[in-house]
Amino acid sequence: MAIEQVFKDLPLNYLQHGFSKFGAANIALAVLVTAALGVLADYAWMLYMRSKMPPGPFPYPIIGNTFQLPDNKPWIYFEGLSKKYNTPLITYWIGRNPTVWINDAWTANELLDKRAGIYCSRPRMLVFAELGAGQNNLVNLITTTPAQRERFRALRKLTHQGVGIQQVKRFRDFQNDESKIVALDLLSTPENYVAHFERYATSVVSIIGFGRRVSSPEDPIITDVIALMHRAASLNVPGKKFPMVMETFPALALVPTAYAPWKHGLGSKMISYRGHDFFYALASEANEKPGHEDCYAKMLFREQAKYSLKPREISALAGNLFGAGSDTSSSTLITAILAMRAFPETLKAAWKELDRVVGPNRSPTFDDDANLPYMRAFVKEVFRWRSVAIIGGQPHAPVQDDYYNGYLIPKQTWVQGNVWAIHHNEREFPDPDRFNPNRFLQNHADSRPFPGERGYMTFGWGRRVCSGQALAEQGTWVTVARLVWGFRVEAALDEGGREVPVDIFNYTNGLNMRPQVFKVSLKPRSEEIRQAIVREGEQALVDLRPYEGETKYRMSTFYKK
Numbered sequence: 429m430a431i432e433q434v435f436k437d438l439p440l441n442y443l444q445h446g447f448s449k450f451g452a453a454n455i456a457l458a459v460l461v462t463a464a465l466g467v468l469a470d471y472a473w474m475l476y477m478r479s480k481m482p483p484g485p486f487p488y489p490i491i492g493n494t495f496q497l498p499d500n501k502p503w504i505y506f507e508g509l510s511k512k513y514n515t516p517l518i519t520y521w522i523g524r525n526p527t528v529w530i531n532d533a534w535t536a537n538e539l540l541d542k543r544a545g546i547y548c549s550r551p552r553m554l555v556f557a558e559l560g561a562g563q564n565n566l567v568n569l570i571t572t573t574p575a576q577r578e579r580f581r582a583l584r585k586l587t588h589q590g591v592g593i594q595q596v597k598r599f600r601d602f603q604n605d606e607s608k609i610v611a612l613d614l615l616s617t618p619e620n621y622v623a624h625f626e627r628y629a630t631s632v633v634s635i636i637g638f639g640r641r642v643s644s645p646e647d648p649i650i651t652d653v654i655a656l657m658h659r660a661a662s663l664n665v666p667g668k669k670f671p672m673v674m675e676t677f678p679a680l681a682l683v684p685t686a687y688a689p690w691k692h693g694l695g696s697k698m699i700s701y702r703g704h705d706f707f708y709a710l711a712s713e714a715n716e717k718p719g720h721e722d723c724y725a726k727m728l729f730r731e732q733a734k735y736s737l738k739p740r741e742i743s744a745l746a747g748n749l750f751g752a753g754s755d756t757s758s759s760t761l762i763t764a765i766l767a768m769r770a771f772p773e774t775l776k777a778a779w780k781e782l783d784r785v786v787g788p789n790r791s792p793t794f795d796d797d798a799n800l801p802y803m804r805a806f807v808k809e810v811f812r813w814r815s816v817a818i819i820g821g822q823p824h825a826p827v828q829d830d831y832y833n834g835y836l837i838p839k840q841t842w843v844q845g846n847v848w849a850i851h852h853n854e855r856e857f858p859d860p861d862r863f864n865p866n867r868f869l870q871n872h873a874d875s876r877p878f879p880g881e882r883g884y885m886t887f888g889w890g891r892r893v894c895s896g897q898a899l900a901e902q903g904t905w906v907t908v909a910r911l912v913w914g915f916r917v918e919a920a921l922d923e924g925g926r927e928v929p930v931d932i933f934n935y936t937n938g939l940n941m942r943p944q945v946f947k948v949s950l951k952p953r954s955e956e957i958r959q960a961i962v963r964e965g966e967q968a969l970v971d972l973r974p975y976e977g978e979t980k981y982r983m984s985t986f987y988k989k
């Protein structure tokens with residue numbers, strides 16, 4: 429409804445009558461008193477909830493703690509609050525909306541893993557869900573009713589049929605080949621390492637989803653989708669600015685976009701948004717093309733009738749491969765390079781192992797994993813040191829009121845795992861900013877107890893744990909192992925021949941974070957290794973030929989600002 433219509437529909441004649449009968453001043457006073465009583469009652473409710481919920485800074489009426497937030501990286505601020513209040517759980521009010529932040533691994537494990545049946549839902553989310561990737565998208569599904577839970581199970585099952593742990597072994601050949609091409613590309617244009625990683629990550633999910641590889645870093649599927657993901661990631665960081673405030677005042681989302689600057693860049697419930705039509709077009713195109721019968725898009729259309737899949741669900745499931753899988757995986761590889769550049773002593777230990785087990789005439793493959801314990805620890809430390817989904821992705825929400833150490837966590841509260849704080853706790857990870865693979869070596873003096881078998885919480889928890897975890901872990905392992913095996917990662921030199929320093933804290937401010945662009949020198953470790961990279965890379969290009977292909981669709985054609 430246009431805003432003009434709202435004013436048109438107001439019962440103005442009643443207002444005029446009221447003004448003449450009671451006087452404008454009296455009416456204004458009555459309105460003010462009612463509003464003040466409303467704010468007081470609301471604030472009393474906030475304070476009552478505050479007295480029951482985990483501790484945190486004192487909220488103000490209506491605005492809560494919003495304006496106490498720092499401009500950047502609130503996860504560091506929440507880590508500080510957790511230390512200040514000496515509690516793993518912090519309640520923080522954005523407007524009138526309390527979020528419970530979990531800052532400790534054991535508490536996260538207790539609530540989100542052990543009580544997974546309670547913490548399996550998502551809260552109502554305006555920015556990410558209703559105006560973003562869609563409320564019916566698996567990543568945003570609320571699971572408070574039996575019908576919602578049934579839908580969640582169906583969509584999650586379909587996702588696992590596509591990229592679940594049982595499936596990912598069959599992707600190893602092309603994932604390995606794409607990673608060989610990264611090494612080959614780094615020989616000729618090492619300065620473009622970010623673009624090579626983005627191409628790799630996008631190509632892998634594109635082959636899985638659509639049977640089509642992405643051969644150029646300039647392919648719009650990369651540039652468009654990753655740009656969109658960065659925007660979504662920055663919008664979803666709790667902050668002082670719009671649009672997070674819509675989460676506490678959902679009515680703001682009803683204002684037409686033309687009159688609502690806080691909504692620009694977001695979608696609308698009414699029109700095609702967030703690239704849904706684009707992903708549906710990509711999926712249909714793949715479905716109609718002969719060949720690659722096992723690709724995910726074809727599977728979705730085959731299962732459409734059985735699961736009563738709506739077009740929007742097909743597009744969301746297919747689009748999630750890119751949305752959840754390309755920026756995350758490529759950002760993790762950039763972090764790996766930063767770690768190698770900043771902590772060269774860890775490369776020496778890895779080279780010793782790789783030279784003994786693999787040698788210079790071939791690169792490491794999945795079969796070497798069991799014989800490369802240091803390399804395995806190295807990749808685990810990459811996931812721990814600077815986890816890309818730094819606040820654990822979207823919030824969880826309990827489906828019923830719950831209590832932890834006597835504190836109330838009301839049904840449908842935002843519950844956010846602060847992965848930064850969890851992975852920075854000195855108790856589990858002494859000297860946490862040091863990149864130290866030894867933490868993950870069995871019985872090493874630097875290793876400490878941590879809940880769960882993996883030793884990190886990079887992929888989330890419980891029933892919402894990342895559906896692409898196995899795919900991301902195996903791809904990151906093989907690519908990082910190949911990069912370490914193949915390259916000397918050293919300081920870049922400026923025009924004056926001086927080493928260009930790197931800053932291990934200089935990260936973007938998104939919900940998915942990555943290092944800000946930094947300069948680094950990547951050179952093959954030896955002539956034999958260089959030749960092996962060329963030989964393997966060229967063979968990989970041949971082996972990947974069946975996946976070559978074009979799409980006629982562009983996201984920009986569909987995506988409306």
Ligand code: HEM
Pocket residue numbers: 566567568584587591633748749750752753754756757760816817820821822823824886887888889890891892893894895896897899900
């Ligand atoms: C390094 C790479 C990745 C990281 C660090 C990562 C991390 C995460 C995290 C933290 C969550 C939220 C978990 C929670 O709410 O507890 C998540 C959810 C999800 N991820 Fe990933 N992810 C990665 C790669 C992928 C890939 C490659 C795919 C698919 C191809 C994928 C698909 C998904 C999906 C579908 C969800 C939503 C699950 C749900 O809400 O039920 N992710 N991921």
